[in-house]
Amino acid sequence: METIKIILEGLPTLLKGMGLTIEVTVISLILAMFIGLVLGVFSITKFKVLRAISTAFVDIIRGTPLLVQILFIYFGLPSVLDISLTAFAAGVIAITVNAAAYLVEIFRAGINSIDKGQMEAGRTIGFSYGQTMRLIILPQAIRRMIPAFVNQFIVSIKDTSLLSAIGLAELTLSGQSIYAANFHAFEILFAVGILYFVIIYSLSLFSRWLERRLDVA
């Protein structure tokens, strides 16, 4: 009973943190999907410069730890550039950039997995490269990419906990602030874990439903 009381007392703060976690994740992933798609298409064009941009981005972001990226954006950049970022903005940028790097690879592999006869068939009808990509290649490729997308989304949701390092009051930091005051780390972190699990499990269920629905067609 004591445990439940402690959790219930902390719940309003935790739910607020959970809201912020979801907010950062959703904004970041929408932006990351867009960047991932653009750079993913860059990576398969015949233009060397575009391919190089895409490769450099992926290699740099994947080759450095996310925590370093977060600290770099929040503390590093403002110290040389004349900007100041809120923890929220810095967090969104860091999660976006990081997720985008992995999504580039998912888009690239997904598009490459579509038989090249599909592009040729589209082009011979008279569609441009862009039209063929949009109407014929991507609708097929994205269906295949869904499991990989969901995987990356889940990773990114969990990655947001690192934003506690720059003082963003998302779910993890909300938990820390509670047990720092009441010393009930076990109960509070247990609750924090459950709330993460709820977010991620809901996403998993949604993706399974989506895959089943798209499979019918």
Place this chain on the structure above:
Amino acid sequence: MSMIEINNLKKSFGKLEVLKDINIDVQSQEVVCVIGPSGSGKSTLLRCMNLLEEPTGGDIFIEGDNLTDPKTNINELRQRLGMVFQQFNLFPHMSVMDNITMGPKRLKGKSQAEVRELGTKLLEKVGLVDKADVYPDNLSGGQKQRVAIARALAMEPRIMLFDEPTSALDPEMVGEVLQVMKDLAEEGMTMTIVTHEMGFAKEVADRVIFMDEGYIVEQGTPDELFNHPQNERTQAFLSKVL
């Protein structure tokens, strides 16, 4: 004016020279069959005709328009050239009807009612009206290829290109596809066909071209080429396949 005029066409993949010096003239309503051993360059030649392969040298004119001129709008020009592939290349995420109608709908701005009517007409032509709402995965190879022909015809092309249209089919399905092609030829469609079906070439072609090692070795009427081949290589090839 020639429908297709090809002058000194060359095509290399890296160091490999696939087409060496090709000159062809295809007239309106002419049915040309291209035959030859595998690796002779015949598919590459066909793919150059709509710029799926970019020629290394030479010129290709489609109804007088220079295909290789960078100023040519290739997307517009390709609408005049229907293409049928060995592997069908139907769009698996669309119904048969949508496969056929997406071109005219998106590129010619036709209404849903118009394209539906056009699609039905074309499906009647290839004998598959009852398959309009089926997805390609539920069709046999022969049916897929007939849909692919209908899809190409939906853009009302001036010329039809066929790249080994029956090579991926089970033997019992070859006939139904060749029949559709024969009907097209009888309607006066200008056609260039890369094929291994010698019987079809004999019966339907106005002219047969024999290619080997990147050259046109010999060409003539089916009677000339099949019954009185002049070149040794033609004779050797025909003795193997006939």
